[in-house]
Amino acid sequence: MSNPHIQVCNLNAWYGSQPALKNINLAIPRQQITVIMGPSGCGKTTLLKTFNRFFELTEGARLEGQVLVDGENIYDRAIDETEVRKRIGLLAQRPTVLPMSIYENVAYGMYIHRMKKNAREYKDAVRHYLELAGLWDEVGKRLHDPATALSIGQQQRLCLARGLAVEPEIILGDEPTSALDPISSQHIEKKLLELKDRYTTVIVTHTLRQAKRLADYVVFMYMGEVVEAGPASQVFNHPQQERTQQYLAGMF
Amino acid sequence: MKFRWHRRHWSEIIVKLLMYCSVGLVFASLAVILWTIVSKGLPALTWEMVSQTPKGGFYLGKEGGILNAILGSLYLAGGATLIAFVFSLPLALFLETYLGQSRWANWVRLSLDVLWGIPSIVYGAFGFILMLSLGMRASLLGGILTLALLELPIMVRAMDEVIRRMPYDLEQAALALGSTKWEVASRVVLRQMLSGIVTAILLAFGRGIGDAASVLFTAGYTDSIPTSLMRPAASLPLAVFFQLGTPFPQVQQRAYAAALILTVIVLVVSLGSRFLAAQVGKFSVK
Numbered sequence: 001m002s003n004p005h006i007q008v009c010n011l012n013a014w015y016g017s018q019p020a021l022k023n024i025n026l027a028i029p030r031q032q033i034t035v036i037m038g039p040s041g042c043g044k045t046t047l048l049k050t051f052n053r054f055f056e057l058t059e060g061a062r063l064e065g066q067v068l069v070d071g072e073n074i075y076d077r078a079i080d081e082t083e084v085r086k087r088i089g090l091l092a093q094r095p096t097v098l099p100m101s102i103y104e105n106v107a108y109g110m111y112i113h114r115m116k117k118n119a120r121e122y123k124d125a126v127r128h129y130l131e132l133a134g135l136w137d138e139v140g141k142r143l144h145d146p147a148t149a150l151s152i153g154q155q156q157r158l159c160l161a162r163g164l165a166v167e168p169e170i171i172l173g174d175e176p177t178s179a180l181d182p183i184s185s186q187h188i189e190k191k192l193l194e195l196k197d198r199y200t201t202v203i204v205t206h207t208l209r210q211a212k213r214l215a216d217y218v219v220f221m222y223m224g225e226v227v228e229a230g231p232a233s234q235v236f237n238h239p240q241q242e243r244t245q246q247y248l249a250g251m252f
Numbered sequence: 253m254k255f256r257w258h259r260r261h262w263s264e265i266i267v268k269l270l271m272y273c274s275v276g277l278v279f280a281s282l283a284v285i286l287w288t289i290v291s292k293g294l295p296a297l298t299w300e301m302v303s304q305t306p307k308g309g310f311y312l313g314k315e316g317g318i319l320n321a322i323l324g325s326l327y328l329a330g331g332a333t334l335i336a337f338v339f340s341l342p343l344a345l346f347l348e349t350y351l352g353q354s355r356w357a358n359w360v361r362l363s364l365d366v367l368w369g370i371p372s373i374v375y376g377a378f379g380f381i382l383m384l385s386l387g388m389r390a391s392l393l394g395g396i397l398t399l400a401l402l403e404l405p406i407m408v409r410a411m412d413e414v415i416r417r418m419p420y421d422l423e424q425a426a427l428a429l430g431s432t433k434w435e436v437a438s439r440v441v442l443r444q445m446l447s448g449i450v451t452a453i454l455l456a457f458g459r460g461i462g463d464a465a466s467v468l469f470t471a472g473y474t475d476s477i478p479t480s481l482m483r484p485a486a487s488l489p490l491a492v493f494f495q496l497g498t499p500f501p502q503v504q505q506r507a508y509a510a511a512l513i514l515t516v517i518v519l520v521v522s523l524g525s526r527f528l529a530a531q532v533g534k535f536s537v538k
Contacts, residue, residue: 052428086430096425099444099535108439109429146535159425166429 005030005170005200006051011065013046015058020046022224024065028217033192033201035211035232038221039252044204047221048172051202052088053081069170086113089163091176091188095156097147102139105147105158106130109166125165133161134191153184160191171195173203177210189214208248212236220244289515293508301509306475318510320477321491325514327392327478328471328487329461332399336407336456339400341449344411348418349437361412367405373465375402380469392478392485395471402466403456410455414448415441422537447533454525458518464489488514 004027013021021043028034036044049055050067053074066073074084086109098105106126109115116122126143130136135157139150147158156176163171173192177185192201192214205211211218215232220243228235228244239245246252300317307316351357379398388394418441426440442449464487472484473494488510495507 054424054428057424057427082430082432084430085428090428092421092425092428094421096419096421097537098422098425098440099537101535108426112429112431112435112439148535148537162429 001027001029003030004028005070006202007066007068007071008047008050009066009068011047011050011063011067013043013050013055013061013063016060020224021050024226026219026226026229028200028202030200031197032216033196033203033214034217034219035215036202036204036219036221037206037208037211037247038227039247040206042221043224044206044219044221045174046224048174048202048204051170051172052090053084054090056081086166087168088170088172089166089168091156091159091163091171091173093175094179095152095159097150097155097158098162100147101144102147102150102158103143106161106165109162113166115166129161129165130158132164132195133157134187135161151184153180153187156180156184156188157191160188164195168199170200170202173201175204175206178206185210208250220247222247286515289508289511292505293510293512296502296505296509297512301506302513305477318486318488318491318506318513320475321486321488321510322513322517323477324392324471324474324485325461325488326517328395328399328467328485329457331392331396332403332460333407333453333457335396335400336403336460337453340404340407340411340452340456343408344415345437345441347408347412348415349433349441361409364405364409364412368409371465372402372463373468376466376469379466383470389482390470390472390484391482392471393481395467395485395487396481398466398470399460399463402463403460406459407452407456410452411445411449414445414452417448418444419537444536447529447536450525450529450532454522457521461518462489462514464493488517 006026006028008024008026008028011021011024012019024047036047038044046055049057050063051069051074055061055063063075067075069084069087073079074081098108100108103126106129107122110122110125116125127136127140130139135154138154139145139158142149147155150158156179171192176192177188180188189210192203195201196216203214205214212232215236217230218232218235219229220227220235220239220241222243228239228241230240235244236248239248298317300315302317302322303319304315304317305320306318307314347357347360351360375398379394379401383389383391383394422440422444423436426436431440467487468490471487473486473490474484475486478485491510492507492514495503495510498504
């Protein structure tokens, strides 16, 4: 692959003495949707967490190897993890709005990074990102209500708007639709597809059908290892590895 | 499916009974206390009582009021709560955000719990000795500082318990946007926990304004309204104490009136802060 956005080199990770990732080597293509799939406990969420320096938040977590974003190792000592997290947004499994109004939820990230100059600019940006996340029509008239008043599906789109507002290059999604109803899931999937030309997107999922709907590039993991990775059409239609074939056939 | 008595049903009934008994006990004691101070204090509660300082024959049952003690108590507890708050909030946030569940944090928590358990007369004696060594006399400042020491562990631990209930997801959500730990603490944790923090402040204020032993030596008592931090200050608990100790029924009645005023102050403050907590708590993520 020429010019990958994220490159993982010889990555090993442990929780205490328990190995979680075993010698991962991987390249994630730019401005496409990469789907990481695999059975529960295969390490897919752990791998995702290493991309935005969330892995280290778990007590006893230890890591060796490199994760390069645009050729720069984000585990380098000189790297500021808050900058990494600003460049690499995360859509969590369960939508978690901040204890603020709808408006403040979107403005929060821009505000802490001092991204805008005045109130006018903040206001315009909040509107822009709410529109981008497909939420403006529903909340435009009640921006100052508590964000918790929104439905869970709306909350997840608010989380998307909030994440996009800090202008990331990469969006990570940790099973971002697993807590949502089918209609809300569709909304999120549709948004991710619309946004994929602008952002590099990495989604973890355990539903095969969702993987097929979204993926341009697929990573299949099993027991902490990457079994197979490649363009979606190739992995889904002509899997090379026996384990991948078994997984796609629904054998585990 | 016919109902038959079983041991499980009996235990259900016994536990329920116990629960009703303890609820009844709590309400009954509150009612008795309120009834006592209202029935004995209300007749003596005149406008004069709350608007004047003690005059010449006050302690013999003549004219005057306890404005000195009302203001003194408000100054003492208000000042102490303010000082305790200034130190408690950063301490509680630091404890949770930076120390978390580490051994150090638990040592700090244990020390605070021990401090919480120390009788207030010991704080009074400690404050008194400290003031003696500094050459200070009994004064409003001395009382405020001693009360602040008394309130600090209560406030920190109450805040700490609130902050520990912070959902971890919320912290992660803020971190994922590139927040520093301090931004998480000051902008998110604080927002989420604001209503609980207001409650912690109230708890400490209630303990502070009702305490007699710690201000006995440190703030002293005076019949005039405190005008300077370096002058002694009266307080309601001591007003109750001194007046109850006289042999005159009218003066004793005034002690109950003072107790009534103290209770009303605490009631007003707690209702007010509950209202405030509900207002600021509406953004909290449940």
